[in-house]
Amino acid sequence: MTVARAVFRLRRSAIVVSPAAAPSEAADTYRHDLDGLRGVAIVLVVAFHVWFGRVSGGVDVFLVLTGFFFTRSLLRGVESHRAVRIAPTARRLARRLLPALVTVLAAVAAATVLLRPFTQWTEIAAQTLASLLYYQNWRLALSWSDYLAADPSVSPLQHLWSMAVQGQFYLVALLGVALVAGVSGRLAGPGALRPVLAIILAVLAVASFGYAAHGTSVHQGWNYYDSVARAWELLAGALLAVAAPWLSPPRFVRSLSAALGTAAVLTCGWLINGADAFPGPAALVPVGAAVALIVAGNNLPRAEQPLPNRLLGTSAAVRLGELAYALYLWHWPVLIFVLAEARSATAGFVDGLGVVAAALVLAYLTNRFIEEPLRSRRAARSLIEPLVRHRRTGQVITALGLAVLTVSVGAQVVTLANPPKATASLDPIHYPGAEALVGGAHTPKARTRPTVYEAPADLAYPARDGCIADWDTRDVITCSYGDAKAEHTVAVVGSSHAEHWVPALDVLGHEHSFRVDVYLKMGCPLTVAAEPMYKGEAIPDCRDWSVEVIDRLGADRPEWVFTTATRPRDDLGDETPADYLDVWNRLAERGLNVLAIRDTPWLRRDGVRYRAIDCLAQHGDRISCGMPRAAALNTVNPALESAASFPNMFPLDLSDAVCEQDVCAVTEGNILIYHDEHHLTASYSRSLAPELGRQLSSILGWW
Structure with missing residues (x-):
């Protein structure tokens, strides 16, 4: 300087x-x-x-x-x-x-x-x-x-x-x-x-x-x-x-x-x-x-x-x-x-x-x-x-x-010659992932996958495929996953924290014949706030992008909109920000039904973000590299009270498929949960498909 x-x-x-x-x-x-x-x-x-x-x-x-x-x-x-x-x-x-x-x-x-x-x-x-x-x-x-x-x-x-x-x-x-x-x-x-x-x-x-x-x-x-x-x-x-x-x-x-x-x-x-x-x-x-x-x-x-x-x-x-x-x-x-x-x-x-x-x-x-x-x-x-x-x-x-x-x-x-590669589908017998928490699946002794080398490449599919607008892209980008020819549709909308559920939804889409359309932008949950922020920085085009996406959803008429309903607070726990309610109003005005998923924990200690792979590389273990559940999540899903006022809102909460009773560890069922500080690996997202399917079944009525 x-x-x-x-x-x-x-x-x-x-x-x-x-x-x-x-x-x-x-x-x-x-x-x-x-x-x-x-x-x-x-x-x-x-x-x-x-x-x-x-x-x-x-x-x-x-x-x-x-x-x-x-x-x-x-x-x-x-x-x-x-x-x-x-x-x-x-x-x-x-x-x-x-x-x-x-x-x-x-x-x-x-x-x-x-x-x-x-x-x-x-x-x-x-x-x-x-x-x-x-x-x-x-x-x-x-x-x-x-x-x-x-x-x-x-x-x-x-x-x-x-x-x-x-x-x-x-x-x-x-x-x-x-x-x-x-x-x-x-x-x-x-x-x-x-x-x-x-x-x-x-x-x-x-x-x-x-x-x-x-x-x-x-x-x-x-x-x-x-x-x-x-x-x-x-x-x-x-x-x-x-x-x-x-x-x-x-x-x-x-x-x-x-x-x-x-x-x-x-x-x-x-x-x-x-x-x-x-x-x-x-x-x-x-x-x-x-x-x-x-x-x-x-x-x-x-x-x-x-x-x-x-x-x-x-x-x-x-x-x-x-x-x-x-x-x-x-x-x-x-x-x-x-x-x-x-x-x-x-x-x-x-x-x-x-x-x-x-x-x-x-x-x-x-x-x-x-x-x-x-x-x-x-x-x-x-x-x-x-x-x-x-x-x-x-x-x-x-x-x-x-x-x-x-x-x-x-x-x-060396990196260019041997780049990290996303983990292929894992054997659910040896790698039960989330099912070890919610389905009682046995976890045999096996090497954690993805490894700390593979994790940075184990991304949700839209990031891999260029189907999420980056920081400087104002255009609305759409792609389809699941059964692309199916009549039933679920639109995944918002930021990368909606995106990392796409691998799970893709599994369910193929199993139960529905299409998953994505409308995603980095750092931009749907918002109509006048001055949206991300990581302390203004992202003015996020609002314009969100308004256009909401209008597009009104025209495209997906049967369900899937988006995040909470965010972590700066101190402890999580919350439903006030501007999320404004978005829910806009979606209700267009007659759109919403699957509102509780956000997953963000790895942080005393306000400092950290990557699971860095902690594990410094001889930490799945527990010591995790965080107390009470620090990551409220006892009760904060979206429940807010969603009660919206008949079009259907809250989803898979916290018990990510966190144990007292701790949110960084691996479960031999699968690494995070590829960075707060995004699910595609491998763990896929392991969430059974539990997500159980919760969606009674709401969608498609299976």
Whole structure:
């Protein structure tokens, strides 16, 4: 996130001012205050991550600074050498960015092997490769990882999405400025570079801002990590770099800008929930703050800058700024590993201080013994020159880099060559599953299936077949299971918690001749709420999708609608949310009968989600990896009271087929119940078919 530090010193010496440059360009001196701004911003980032579980806006400040410093360095290069020196600039970037990054990635890989279950190793290896090659943001965007929540279930490399965004910007900016400089220089002379570049950057920034604003309203989970949506923040800084020679506002404007910018930086995290709003219009607050502080001190000696800028230029703030890159790299993995070892969702004050202290020590050591020795104080002619002068450090970093790359690529090759496969139908004699709980079936000694390796692939059929709309798909997708030619129909509607009953319904559909049609969307139980949420994030298209599905059901006229009737509460037990009742009203208005299934328990301890396979891989057993039934479920199905007011509602409750009297274990009848934190394996769902059939028989009357 704070890689701005790695580039703002690319050209620290005085430059040759081109004839076309404004006279004020000569006064464009090194900005110690922006060093300090970076230091203050990293303190806020760390504090908000460790103690408050919020986004501070510091990332957005760093992005503006990155755009400003890197573009300024490129322009100085053009004005000094009449061209962008692509190869030397790329070497300097690699020399400044990679050593610290490689060190942290190697440390995370080692800690993962030592501390995390082997079921997580492949994913961490994949994220390590994504971080090393600067596409981590796209990997996270595809999974909508929740950056708001720091808990043991979160990746220790999740924060490196911002490094990826900046790395992509460096590449595009380097090539783009080189192209514009070459074309404008030939067609209109060197004086045309800044005006032409300003127009291009302004157009791109406006387009990116519009795209980000739209993304906030339709797919914020993706939008948060999207490089295109983030581009306007970097381009804002780039525009300032282009316009810097002419930015000399009156003193009162500078003072006001400095005061407002400082206040906005310090309060942004409290005023705005950035995880739900950035990089949309709300990000104008941290971006505007960074812009205001850059403008306030522009073209002024340090002694003449406004007071806030002078304070940011103090030695303590500047020193924090020097450590910002390494501190950002270290603080998140330290936090996640501490939470994992403590099995806690929050660090607390004392543990949080320990996290911050450890991250500061690691950042100092990284800066002192890795970054500084390998940073040339003059333009190096090759990438390896500083490595030769500091041979031992260079050899260690090179070896670490090669090891990280080799292991990461190797893990991906092995995974691709031997991907996990869904479990085939299991022998009910040796694998009775749910029937061991409700049917009294004997459970012989046998290996649990699916295994911890097979479980991630043992998904409900719609996910396997592409028959569930993902986070960013607004369209209603339908598929059929069971007996596709049957006249009787059951429509399975809602989120993945309705979906994971499809394998059981598919079995019954084939046995009793009815068709199972699915209308499903990830993270989207049917809702008509104005602002539906999932995992703390708004999913605005969920409501539009739900309204269309309800209308489609009214037109398609399935004989029965099958959907979830409860959800887990944040503390203990489960509930029927109020907006579910609004949906039931809509379905009743269309004369649709509803099979309302009680949701299955979600694996969590003290609010922290965990996967059964991770717990089992760490030598847990079926009971210790489960959770107390009283923590997962109310004594009485909460949907019963609500459904009593709706003659079209028919509650179903298979809790006794998933949980024992006192505990909800993670395996029953030799079958693993969950393939992740809270979704049934297809194998266990199939084993639920007999009990589900017994409950449906008296309601449907089809057998």
